[in-house]
Amino acid sequence: MKEKIIGIDLGTTNSCVAVLEGGTPEVITNAEGERVTPSVVAFTETGERLVGRLAKRQAITNPKNTIASIKREMGTDHRVHVTVNGKEETYSPEQISSMVLQKLKSDAEAHLGGKVVKAVITVPAYFNDSQRQATKDAGKIAGLEVMRIINEPTAAALAYGLDKDHEQTILVYDLGGGTFDVSILEIGEGVFDVLATDGDTRLGGDDFDQRIIDWLVEEFRKDTGIDLSGDPSAVQRLKDAAEASKKELSTRMETTIHLPYITADASGPKHLEKKLSRAKFEGMIDDYLQRTINVVDATLREAKKGASDIDQVVLVGGSTRIPKVQELISSRVPGKTSREINPDEVVAAGAAIQGGILAGEVDEIVLLDVTPLTLSIETLGAVATPLIERNTTIPTEKTKTFTTAEDNQPAVEIHVVQGERKMAADNKSLGKFQLTGLPPAPRGIPQIDVTFNIDADGILHVTAKDKATSKSSSITIQDSSRLDDAEIDRMRKDAEEHAEEDQKRTELIEARNQADQLAYSVEKALADLGEKVDASKRSEIEDRIRRLREKLDSDAAIEEIRRETEELAKASQEVAAEAYKQSQESSTEPAGPSGGEAKPNEDDEADDGEYIDAEYDEQ
Amino acid sequence: MSKKKDCNAHDNPSAPSADASAEMKPSELQSCVDRLQRLQAEFENYKKRMTRDMSSLGDRIADQVILDFLTPYENLERAFRSHEADKDVEQFVAGVGQIHAQFAQILEQRGVEEIPSEGATFDPAIHDAVLMAPSEEEKNTIIEVLSPGYRRNGRVLRASKVTVSQGPATQEEQA
Numbered sequence: 165m166k167e168k169i170i171g172i173d174l175g176t177t178n179s180c181v182a183v184l185e186g187g188t189p190e191v192i193t194n195a196e197g198e199r200v201t202p203s204v205v206a207f208t209e210t211g212e213r214l215v216g217r218l219a220k221r222q223a224i225t226n227p228k229n230t231i232a233s234i235k236r237e238m239g240t241d242h243r244v245h246v247t248v249n250g251k252e253e254t255y256s257p258e259q260i261s262s263m264v265l266q267k268l269k270s271d272a273e274a275h276l277g278g279k280v281v282k283a284v285i286t287v288p289a290y291f292n293d294s295q296r297q298a299t300k301d302a303g304k305i306a307g308l309e310v311m312r313i314i315n316e317p318t319a320a321a322l323a324y325g326l327d328k329d330h331e332q333t334i335l336v337y338d339l340g341g342g343t344f345d346v347s348i349l350e351i352g353e354g355v356f357d358v359l360a361t362d363g364d365t366r367l368g369g370d371d372f373d374q375r376i377i378d379w380l381v382e383e384f385r386k387d388t389g390i391d392l393s394g395d396p397s398a399v400q401r402l403k404d405a406a407e408a409s410k411k412e413l414s415t416r417m418e419t420t421i422h423l424p425y426i427t428a429d430a431s432g433p434k435h436l437e438k439k440l441s442r443a444k445f446e447g448m449i450d451d452y453l454q455r456t457i458n459v460v461d462a463t464l465r466e467a468k469k470g471a472s473d474i475d476q477v478v479l480v481g482g483s484t485r486i487p488k489v490q491e492l493i494s495s496r497v498p499g500k501t502s503r504e505i506n507p508d509e510v511v512a513a514g515a516a517i518q519g520g521i522l523a524g525e526v527d528e529i530v531l532l533d534v535t536p537l538t539l540s541i542e543t544l545g546a547v548a549t550p551l552i553e554r555n556t557t558i559p560t561e562k563t564k565t566f567t568t569a570e571d572n573q574p575a576v577e578i579h580v581v582q583g584e585r586k587m588a589a590d591n592k593s594l595g596k597f598q599l600t601g602l603p604p605a606p607r608g609i610p611q612i613d614v615t616f617n618i619d620a621d622g623i624l625h626v627t628a629k630d631k632a633t634s635k636s637s638s639i640t641i642q643d644s645s646r647l648d649d650a651e652i653d654r655m656r657k658d659a660e661e662h663a664e665e666d667q668k669r670t671e672l673i674e675a676r677n678q679a680d681q682l683a684y685s686v687e688k689a690l691a692d693l694g695e696k697v698d699a700s701k702r703s704e705i706e707d708r709i710r711r712l713r714e715k716l717d718s719d720a721a722i723e724e725i726r727r728e729t730e731e732l733a734k735a736s737q738e739v740a741a742e743a744y745k746q747s748q749e750s751s752t753e754p755a756g757p758s759g760g761e762a763k764p765n766e767d768d769e770a771d772d773g774e775y776i777d778a779e780y781d782e783q
Numbered sequence: 784m785s786k787k788k789d790c791n792a793h794d795n796p797s798a799p800s801a802d803a804s805a806e807m808k809p810s811e812l813q814s815c816v817d818r819l820q821r822l823q824a825e826f827e828n829y830k831k832r833m834t835r836d837m838s839s840l841g842d843r844i845a846d847q848v849i850l851d852f853l854t855p856y857e858n859l860e861r862a863f864r865s866h867e868a869d870k871d872v873e874q875f876v877a878g879v880g881q882i883h884a885q886f887a888q889i890l891e892q893r894g895v896e897e898i899p900s901e902g903a904t905f906d907p908a909i910h911d912a913v914l915m916a917p918s919e920e921e922k923n924t925i926i927e928v929l930s931p932g933y934r935r936n937g938r939v940l941r942a943s944k945v946t947v948s949q950g951p952a953t954q955e956e957q958a
Contacts, residue, residue, distance in 0.1 A: 218908055224914065401930070
């Protein structure tokens with residue numbers, strides 16, 4: 165096992181640590197069970213040193229010995245004076261930062277179950293040499309070998325894998341809890357060049373919360389004449405409610421803030437209940453957001469770039485979850501906007517990737533491809549039955565067992581299709597072949613294993629094998645994963661757009677297949693049982709079968725088919741008991757029979773190609 | 784498994800120290816690479832499946848918790864309907880008291896306990912200091928609980944938000 169190099173986002177308010185595991189960055193949960201650690205250090209009166217959440221919780225009781233936002237002082241002569249056990253002690257910003265790093269290091273060691281020595285640490289793009297050196301020194305003091313200091317925006321770009329794309333210009337918009345940064349980077353052949361960087365060191369999500377608190381206090385004053393701002397318990401509840409409602413408005417258009425028994429006056433208890441719409445909230449913070457856009461403009465000017473020169477925008481920081489932020493930035497900068505990775509963790513994730521590259525882990529692994537689209541075969545009713553789902557890492561192999569749809573079917577046709585649509589015909593056809601020479605057997609009895617094997621080069625080998633005779637037939641498809649991005653995108657969108665109608669069609673086909681299967685089984689049971697079924701019952705059931713088949717032939721609606729199926733099931737209950745037994749015993753999925761149709765297996769979703777052997781009654 | 788021993792040749796202490804791969808036939812090497820890639824791909828797919836399973840497991844756990852709380856929720860609705868009908872405040876308060884007990888019972892069954900705060904010495908592991916105020920109490924004693932905290936199986940679910948004494952006012956001024 166190679167030595168792990170951890171990636172650390174050493175932030176002003178919060179820090180985060182991640183490590184590359186199996187080729188993907190994983191954020192490490194700290195001892196308190198959280199994925200980010202407040203960048204706060206405290207010295208208690210008894211000389212105990214606290215870092216992170218605990219330090220933050222006691223800050224108000226111990227303000228002189230609690231240090232937050234030390235990042236702002238990195239690389240300066242600033243000294244922190246604290247009193248420990250009655251003695252004054254002096255620390256440099258590097259030393260305080262090292263205490264945060266030490267906690268992250270020990271949390272990482274607890275997670276990885278071994279010593280961690282090497283790290284990549286991120287810094288803002290605007291950090292000068294002495295600030296970078298100070299950060300490196302902080303790492304050293306913490307017992308870390310700092311393999312590299314990288315820019316936060318660069319780390320974010322790495323997390324999105326933008327170093328692997330073609331040459332491009334990206335804008336990183338980083339709006340955190342308390343700081344705002346914009347950087348414009350040029351990426352070419354894995355080299356990152358910061359063209360310009362700007363920001364506002366005192367602007368972030370905490371300001372947005374405060375606006376909601378102010379509004380609530382004002383509204384409550386208007387309604388009741390009571391000023392909540394002087395009531396610490398009420399203010400605490402307002403703070404929590406403000407943050408919660410801000411978060412909720414990222415996914416909902418409106419939220420209601422309930423704070424029952426917020427206070428009381430002579431007339432009795434008072435409750436606060438206010439509706440806050442997304443639009444109202446956006447109005448409250450509009451000036452802040454405009455300020456960020458002005459900074460974006462200034463940064464573009466400094467980089468001598470127009471908005472249209474930006475190929476991609478990367479969003480970093482929790483506040484970029486606010487839909488209005490996304491809207492403003494994408495209307496100002498028309499390029500593609502990336503925000504799929506958790507914006508609180510994306511910088512640490514990128515640092516971990518840099519660590520992986522330095523450790524040689526990334527090269528060694530040779531990133532494996534994934535199947536861009538689902539690979540299926542056509543089964544009964546022209547349905548596409550998936551063998552390999554999209555996004556499966558290759559090389560891989562999957563086998564499913566199918567059967568025939570007709571009695572004495574001599575051959576099955578295997579039609580391989582690619583795409584997310586439910587119907588085979590709506591997907592891209594990759595190839596067809598036949599497996600012939602099946603011995604005569606009732607439908608549902610033959611077992612045909614269809615195996616999809618994709619090698620590392622994306623070449624798909626499809627084999628169909630009849631279990632009884634061991635006869636097999638196969639096809640090789642060269643370009644199963646060689647689609648260009650535009651085509652993949654188009655096919656996925658196509659599937660999304662048609663999802664509902666496809667669902668209806670599959671439901672209809674399933675209902676038809678069920679009806680057909682039932683009619684067949686009941687008919688067979690009638691024949692098998694012979695005179696054990698009395699004549700009137702027999703003719704009633706035969707009548708039902710005939711009517712159900714008429715519905716199938718006349719392409720009746722799903723409701724009608726279901727109703728007739730149910731009627732037949734009811735009418736033939738005793739017979740059905742026998743018939744069902746048979747049908748369940750042979751519920752293997754009928755594959756595409758030559759000249760006929762294929763039909764899907766009932767229980768093929770749950771497993772990965774394992775076929776549970778059924779016992780067969782030799783009738 | 785016997786056919787697979789070639790891939791592990793270099794793990795065999797008795798094997799010559801020379802690069803084992805150099806002694807492999809190209810076809811053997813190819814099959815080792817293929818197996819390695821398949822194992823790696825399987826691991827990737829396993830990780831994807833685990834992520835999916837974990838999130839659906841999380842969903843089911845949330846479902847279970849919600850089910851627990853539906854009963855008191857419905858009882859609360861009954862309380863309002865009944866109060867609407869008879870306007871009997873005493874009965875209403877008694878009913879709500881029972882519902883509160885029901886909530887407490889669910890929390891207790893799930894091992895949730897309130898963090899002792901009032902009068903305790905402030906401990907940042909379980910308390911979150913929101914305010915400091917002068918008081919007759921000793922410094923660092925919790926004098927007011929703004930919102931209670933809870934823990935379960937030793938884990939802090941939520942730290943209690945508290946006001947902490949800074950000792951008598953004069954003492955603070957001296958400091």
